[in-house]
Amino acid sequence: MPTVLVFIDHPGQALHKGQLELLTLARTIGEPVAAFNGDLTDAVRTTLGDYGVGTLYRPSADLDGALVAPKAAFVAAAARAADPAAVLLPNTFEGKEIAARTGIKLDSGVITDAIGVSADLTVTKSVLAGSYTVQAQVGRGTPIVTVKANAVTEAPADAAAVPEVTTVDVGDFGPAARITHRAEKAASGRPALTEARVVVAGGRGTGGDFSPIEDLADALGGAVGASRAATDAGWIEHSAQVGQTGQTVSPQLYVSAGISGAIQQKAGMQTAKVIVAVNNDADSPVFEIADFGIVGDLAEVLPQAAAEIRRRKG
Amino acid sequence: MNIVVLVKYVPDAQFDRHLTGDPATVDRSESILSELDEYAIESALQLAEERGGPKAGNRVIALTMGPAAAATAVKKALQIGATEGLHVNDDALAGSDATGTSLVLAAAIRSLGDVDLVLTGMASTDGETSLVPAQLAERLGLPQLTFVASLELDGTTVRARRDGDTHSDTLEAELPALVSVTDQINEPRYPNFKGIIAAKKKSVATVTLADLGIQPTEVGTAGAWTAVRTAEARPPRSQGTIINDEGDAGIRLVDFLAAQNLL
Numbered sequence: 001m002p003t004v005l006v007f008i009d010h011p012g013q014a015l016h017k018g019q020l021e022l023l024t025l026a027r028t029i030g031e032p033v034a035a036f037n038g039d040l041t042d043a044v045r046t047t048l049g050d051y052g053v054g055t056l057y058r059p060s061a062d063l064d065g066a067l068v069a070p071k072a073a074f075v076a077a078a079a080r081a082a083d084p085a086a087v088l089l090p091n092t093f094e095g096k097e098i099a100a101r102t103g104i105k106l107d108s109g110v111i112t113d114a115i116g117v118s119a120d121l122t123v124t125k126s127v128l129a130g131s132y133t134v135q136a137q138v139g140r141g142t143p144i145v146t147v148k149a150n151a152v153t154e155a156p157a158d159a160a161a162v163p164e165v166t167t168v169d170v171g172d173f174g175p176a177a178r179i180t181h182r183a184e185k186a187a188s189g190r191p192a193l194t195e196a197r198v199v200v201a202g203g204r205g206t207g208g209d210f211s212p213i214e215d216l217a218d219a220l221g222g223a224v225g226a227s228r229a230a231t232d233a234g235w236i237e238h239s240a241q242v243g244q245t246g247q248t249v250s251p252q253l254y255v256s257a258g259i260s261g262a263i264q265q266k267a268g269m270q271t272a273k274v275i276v277a278v279n280n281d282a283d284s285p286v287f288e289i290a291d292f293g294i295v296g297d298l299a300e301v302l303p304q305a306a307a308e309i310r311r312r313k314g
Numbered sequence: 315m316n317i318v319v320l321v322k323y324v325p326d327a328q329f330d331r332h333l334t335g336d337p338a339t340v341d342r343s344e345s346i347l348s349e350l351d352e353y354a355i356e357s358a359l360q361l362a363e364e365r366g367g368p369k370a371g372n373r374v375i376a377l378t379m380g381p382a383a384a385a386t387a388v389k390k391a392l393q394i395g396a397t398e399g400l401h402v403n404d405d406a407l408a409g410s411d412a413t414g415t416s417l418v419l420a421a422a423i424r425s426l427g428d429v430d431l432v433l434t435g436m437a438s439t440d441g442e443t444s445l446v447p448a449q450l451a452e453r454l455g456l457p458q459l460t461f462v463a464s465l466e467l468d469g470t471t472v473r474a475r476r477d478g479d480t481h482s483d484t485l486e487a488e489l490p491a492l493v494s495v496t497d498q499i500n501e502p503r504y505p506n507f508k509g510i511i512a513a514k515k516k517s518v519a520t521v522t523l524a525d526l527g528i529q530p531t532e533v534g535t536a537g538a539w540t541a542v543r544t545a546e547a548r549p550p551r552s553q554g555t556i557i558n559d560e561g562d563a564g565i566r567l568v569d570f571l572a573a574q575n576l577l
Contacts, residue, residue: 067476067485068448068458093444093461093478100448103413109539110412112443122543128331128440133546134338140539177457177474177491181484192479198576220577238463238498239479244327244439245350245497253576263328270551274574276567282556289551292570296559304564309577312568 002030002085003055007075007098008048009090010038015047018195020154022088022147023051027157029119030085034163035078037063037071045163052157057081060169068094069176072101077168079106079142086121091146092194099144108141115151115250129244129267149195150250185237191223193240197252198222199272201242203265204229205258205279205298210236212302213257219306225249225269227259243268257298261286278302315365315430315489316373317358318423319396323380323387324348324440331440337535338545339409340440345383347390350435352502353495358433359395360500361467373397375426379407379418385518392513393505399518400426406523409535412441416449418533421526423454431472432492436461447494457487463498 004026008019015023026032033055034048040058048056057078063070075098079087087102089095096112103110116124121143123136138144193199198220202213204227217224225242226235242249244267254272259265261277261284269275270289277290278298287293294301323345325331332341355376362372376391378384379402388399402422410418423429432454437444444461451458459465462474462485470489475482477498505513523530531537555570557563571577 066457067483068460069451072448072452096444097448097458097460100412100445101452103445103539104416104449104452110443110445111540112445126548127442127545128333128340129327129442131331131548132333132338133548134333134542135544136540136542138539139541174452174455175457175487177459177472177485177487179483180486183482183484185480185482187480194479220571239477245436253571253574267327271548274576275551276570278563278567282558287556288553290556291551291554292567293554293556294559294563294567295556296563301559301563301567304562305567306564308565308568309571312572312577 003033003082004030005079005082005084005087006032006034007087007089007095008034008036009071011044013041013043015044017154018090018149020051021149021152022090023053024154025117025147025152026088027052029117029121033057033082033084035075037074048163049161050156052161053163054161055082056163056165057168058165060167063170064179066173066176066178068097068101069173070170072098072105073173074168074170075102076105077170081166081168084142086117086143086145089144089146091148095146099146103144106141106144108144109138110144111136111138112146114145114147117145117147126271130271148250150197190217191221193223193225193242193247194249196223199225199242199249199251200255200257201225201227201259202230202257203227203259206230206235208233208235209299212299216255216302216306219309220253222253227265256286256290257302259286260284261289315362316375316426316428317362317431317433318375318377318426318429319351319354319358319391320419320432320434321351321355321376321378321387321391322348322438323378323384324438327439333545337409337542342383345386347387348435348439350437350439350497352394353497353499354433354435355391355394355396356500356502357465357495361431368397375400377419377422378402379415379422381405381408388518389513390505392516392518393509394503395509398516401518401520402523402526403520404523404530406530406534409538410533411538411540412443412445412449413539414533414537416446416453418523418526418528419446420450420453421528422521425521425526430489432456434494436494436496447492451492454492456490456492458492459485459487460494461496462493463496465493465495465499
C-alpha cells in the first residue's frame with residue numbers, strides 16, 4: 001500500500017481537529033505517515049497510532065527560528081524518505097507556503113484549497129470565490145495538496161499502529177527571514193474560524209458592539225467572524241475577517257448579522273451549507289442567498305435566539 | 315535601490331467571473347490590475363520616496379507576464395507611480411500554473427540584474443492560491459517575509475510583522491529579500507492626473523520566453539504540473555424564507571435551526 005505523508009506541526013498537548021481530519025483523509029488514499037514538528041507527548045504519539053500512523057519523521061534541526069523555509073526543507077526531506085503517493089498539509093497561509101516551496105524542491109505540482117481528495121488523487125476545490133467547483137490533478141511528481149478544514153469527519157483507524165520515529169536530515173534550508181519575536185494571542189476558547197462548524201459573523205450593523213454576536217456564537221459552540229467593514233473599523237481583530245481578503249469559511253451554518261453581503265463578503269462564505277441572515281435593511285443583498293432571513297434588529301434577535309438555544313439545551 | 319513589484323491582470327472581482335474553454339481557464343475579459351497588488355505598489359513607492367525617490371536613483375519596476383492585454387496592469391502601476399515596466403509577453407504563457415508562473419517571473423527578475431526587493435500582494439484575486447511569492451523565494455534563493463502587515467527598511471535590514479490566527483511574528487532579514495503584503499499594510503493611493511500624463515513617458519520593456527531562455531513547453535497549459543479536469547458552475551443559491559421580526563424572530567430562528575438539525 002502506498003504511503004501518504006501528512007505534515008503535523010506543533011499539536012501541543014493534543015492533535016487539532018484539522019490535523020485529525022488530514023490523517024483520516026490520508027487513510028482513504030494509503031497508509032498515513034507523518035512529518036512531525038514540535039514536542040511529541042505520549043498522548044499525541046498514542047493518538048497518531050490510533051489514527052493509523054506507523055512512521056513518524058522528525059527533523060534533525062530546529063525549524064522554528066525562521067519563516068517557512070526550514071519547514072519546507074523538512075517536508076521535502078521527509079517526502080524523499082517516505083516516497084509517498086501524496087503529501088497533505090493544512091490549507092493555512094503557512095501550509096500553502098510550505099507546500100509551494102516543497103513543490104519546487106520535489107519537482108512536483110501543488111494544489112491548494114482542496115475540499116476533497118479521492119483515492120485516485122483527484123482533488124476537488126472551489127475557485128473564483130466559490131462560484132465554480134473544479135476537479136484537478138497533479139501531473140508531475142508527487143501530488144502536494146493543502147486541504148481545508150471540514151473536508152472529512154475525523155475518525156480513528158480500525159486497527160491502531162505504533163509509531164516508529166525516524167529522524168530526517170533537514171540540511172541547508174537556504175536564506176530565510178528570522179523570527180525575532182513571537183507574540184501569542186490570548187485564546188478565545190472558541191473554535192478556530194476556518195475549522196468551525198458554526199460561524200456567527202457581525203458587520204457594520206453591530207455598531208461596534210460584538211457582544212450579541214459572541215453570545216450567539218457561544219450558545220451554538222461556534223466561531224466569531226466579521227465583515228471587512230467591522231475589522232477596518234477596528235471593532236474586532238483582522239484575523240476574524242471573512243471575505244475575499246480574509247478567511248474563506250465553509251461551515252455547516254453561517255449566521256450573518258448586520259452585514260449587507262456585498263461581493264467581498266459573499267466570496268468568503270457562500271459555500272456554507274446553511275446561511276442565516278439578520279439585517280434591519282430588507283434590501284440587503286445578503287437576503288438573496290440566505291436560507292433563512294430575518295429583517296430586524298440584531299441586538300434583539302440574537303440574544304433572544306441565544307437564550308432560547310440555552311433553554312432548549314437545558 | 316531597485317524594487318520589483320509584481321502586478322497581475324485579473325478579472326474584476328466586483329463582478330461575476332467565469333471559467334471558459336477546455337481545459338477550463340479564467341475568462342480574462344473585463345480585467346483590471348489585481349486589487350491586492352495595489353498594496354504592494356504603495357509599499358514600494360513609500361520605500362522609494364523615503365530614500366529620495368527616482369531622482370536619488372530609486373527604481374520601482376512593475377513586472378507582469380501574460381498576453382498583450384496584461385500591459386494594462388503595468389500601465390496602471392506606472393500611473394500610480396512605478397518608474398518603469400517589464401512585460402513578459404508570449405502566447406505560450408496561457409494556462410500557466412503557479413509553478414510555470416514562478417519560473418518565468420524568477421527568470422525575468424534575474425534578467426534585471428541587481429534587485430534589492432521583490433514586492434507582491436498576498437494573493438492574486440483570481441487564482442487565490444498564494445503559491446507564487448513562496449515559490450519565487452525558493453527559486454531566487456531569497457528570504458521570504460510574507461503576508462506582512464507592516465514593513466520597514468533600516469539600512470539593508472528588512473523588518474516586518476506577520477499576523478497569524480494564534481500569534482503575531484516579527485520578522486527580520488537582510489536585503490535582497492522577497493516581501494508579500496496584506497491589505498492591512500497601507501492605504502493605496504490613486505493615480506492622479508499628473509501621474510497619468512507622466513506614465514505616458516515611462517518605458518515598458520517587452521520580452522519573450524526566448525529572451526529569458528525558457529522553452530514554451532515549460533510553461534502554459536502544456537508545461538503545467540497541475541491540470542483542471544472538469545469545472546462546474548456552482549448552482550446559484552436560492553432565496554429561502556425571509557421574515558420580519560414581530561418580536562419572536564429569535565425563537566423562530568431557533569425553530570429553523572432545530573428543523574435543520576443544526577442545534
